[in-house]
Amino acid sequence: MDTTQRTGQQRSADLRRRELLEAADRVVLRDGPHASMNAIAAEAGITKPILYRHFGDKGGLYAALAVRHTDALLASLRAALDAPAERRQRVESTLDTYLAAIEARPQVYRFLMHPADGAAAPGDQTEQGFDVGKHSAPLLRRMGEELAQVIEERLDVGPGTQQLARVWGHGIVGMMHAAGDWWLGERPCTRAELVSTLADLLWGRLAAAGDKAGGPGF
């Protein structure tokens, strides 16, 4: 086959793939992460085997979907993180960007945080341990690494910066995630209040606070 033809086929295949992803997106956003391959295929106007030809298995499809959304969110976060402003301002802006994203499209959020679930084939277990320590959604890991890199590049904390940056990166992302998840479920305050309170925490207000009268102190 010559180059032109091959390109044509490639293009067509890529377009098809995109259409399928769009359809899958609609279904997942409508039915949640438990959407069946049949449902997705039906939404796309085709049948299961085609999905499998394109994505291998359910994990592959979900991974492809997740990468799209994750890339988009990470781009927004990078923008907030790179803006020219004071550090506190930037931290608040990044937190707010993340929270605004999960608030605007909770379904996407829910989907991204859900681990693939389709990794453990029967009888695949090496030794007796399965996939310990890989619970977190890829999105969290990627955000953690991204933030770690920014911290390492920009912050001066003496020796051991690299290690510290990674710990802090994952830690801060985890803080943001957990607080965001809880907030999204209960809505106990405005987004701005949440952002400010979290930034306060990062700014050491926990250490600075006084003990409450009467107790042995916290």
Next chain:
Amino acid sequence: MDTTQRTGQQRSADLRRRELLEAADRVVLRDGPHASMNAIAAEAGITKPILYRHFGDKGGLYAALAVRHTDALLASLRAALDAPAERRQRVESTLDTYLAAIEARPQVYRFLMHPADGAAAPGDQTEQGFDVGKHSAPLLRRMGEELAQVIEERLDVGPGTQQLARVWGHGIVGMMHAAGDWWLGERPCTRAELVSTLADLLWGRLAAAGDKAGGPGF
């Protein structure tokens, strides 16, 4: 039926339930969260319907299992949190207790962090939104609330303490969780180093750090 007989039956049922939970525990710890009801029943020396009679459905069984382990872990954490010592010491001790627990029994950790997955019955969806904002494992929520309560009881941060305590509680727990998960997977440093670095983060070292030379600062 008179009281004696009823008590006897109740006791026996409770004992049976405990035996079943023990068996389920063994299987889940051996095969991971994907353990089938058949496997669990086999381990207990019985068959499926009995499990269903006792626990309703798979979610029920898993919830019962999770509560056991969660209670145990929370008890340890409370102990560390309530020890008579300086605040920083206590925070570090609590972090270390958590990390030691997930390090010692990663399988349990993995299981606890895994959402039940068996909540979405087909056709149960109210409106078009499913269970947005309830992604986090029950363990995380419970730890967050617990910590929030301690903070609120012990810390003096002026007005709005209650709200702030809950945000911080969930935030700190999330930080601990994400950092712990990452650390458990990559083991980039010792547990003590991780604890110390995280405590540093909570103690405001992020805000206090200087900008790296050459950049616009973080």
Next chain:
DNA sequence: ACCTGCATGTTACTTACGGTAACCCCGAGT
């Protein structure tokens, strides 16, 4: 002794879903 009530247990089934094998159709190239 016999029947009744009830918890305990079983086999065998249904349903749903991920994944796959085998076949089909149609347009392009020779």
Next chain:
DNA sequence: ACTCGGGGTTACCGTAAGTAACATGCAGGT
């Protein structure tokens, strides 16, 4: 006219959740 490859379908398998109907064993009342 003929085959050849890509896009598509039907029909199927294996597994696992959940259930219905049937069997068994042990109290207690008559």
